[in-house]
Amino acid sequence: MKIESQPLGPGLVLVSLDGRLDISGAALVETQFKATCDAANVVLVDLSHTPFMASIGIRLLLTGAKGLRRKGGSMHLCACDPQVEKVLIATGVHQLVAIHATRDEALAAAGSSSGT
């Protein structure tokens, strides 16, 4: 599992997660994901290369989203695999974190919420 963080503007970061977000995958990306959420205000998470997500992944996303919300920021998810989206819906994440079909849609929403 790999993670790549790309700054897109002031406080706005695109995070690409590449690999299975299972218990071993989450352990590999957890530190950088948390650091990115700590440093940013709005985080856009591209899930187009995440074919699998278990509850450990939900834990990672919710921890990051909570931290962002506490400082007035937000998290946006985009380009989910249909089964991964089912995981997000089954755990209620979609009611707490915005899910966008494409990266462009997420960028538009994230850009306006970060004020850039």
Place this chain on the structure above:
Amino acid sequence: MSALLAESLISSLNVDARIDDITKATGWLGALAEDEGWSQATRFALELSLEEALTNVVSYGFQDSTAVPRIRIECYRLPEGRVAVRLIDNGMAFDPTTISEPVVPASIEDAKIGGHGVQLMRNFLETLAYAREGDENHLTLIAGKPD
């Protein structure tokens, strides 16, 4: 849950009570999915549920137990394209089917970070069944109900 037919056993795997073996187990199941030609939905449901169930066993099953851990996973072919995975362990008795469904929180501040494993198993599986047999937990995961 009635006994699964012995002749429908596809494969079995013994694992140790350690985090690394969770990924080993889901990898084993993924290879079976390839060999058997399961649908994406069946494969995802079983890999997800095995990961969640085994995480519970490895993390908590032997916490206050003096037993030498024995964990075995069996995979069965069932009629009508269904697949069953049975997780057998000699850890402390734990019936995940009795865990109540978490309430969906109204806001992110109220959201619980953890506790989603059983919720996911219920959502993705056709059947989640538990039995305590002697000193063993037997958890049966069934997926693959045709649409």
